[in-house]
Amino acid sequence: GLQYLFAATILTGLIQIVFGLCRVSRLMKFIPRSVMVGFVNALAIMIFMAQLPHFVGESMAMYVMTGGALLIIYVLPMVTKVIPSPLIAIIVMTMIAVFGHIDVRTVGDMGELPSSLPTFLIPNVPFSWETLAIIFPYSLALAMVGLLESLLTAQIVDDMTET
Structure with missing residues (x-):
């Protein structure tokens, strides 16, 4: 449920902090340029495909x-x-x-925009090994994708700007 999603999101952030402290980004030099370009292009295609339904009937x-x-x-x-x-x-x-x-159409036409900042709440899930076993695989996958996306995009931008 939603509470487990919140818990997995918090765990994802903690895993990313651990990745940063362990300097996992150093391993990025072993990823070939073709993989980097393919990853970023796939991301662009996914974003484009998600936007296509908004173009129909406008x-x-x-x-x-x-x-x-x-x-x-x-x-x-x-x-x-x-x-x-x-x-x-x-x-x-x-x-x-x-x-x-x-x-x-504007973004506001697609739904109501909140006028306040979200509040931070501790997820209402049991703090146990069972909960960790449920959310850890998802959190680890999200942390790895987040790390790869950020670092690959940064490397692509570095290559494009020659910096």
């Missing part, structure tokens, strides 16, 4: 704005690389939508 304004944003993202780097082109695309498209009073 207004023409949304499609035009999406095309305009993509145009800015891909053409602006040919002119200047001082400011990241995705940031410029977000700013320009937001200004067009707000000041042009264009009726496009």
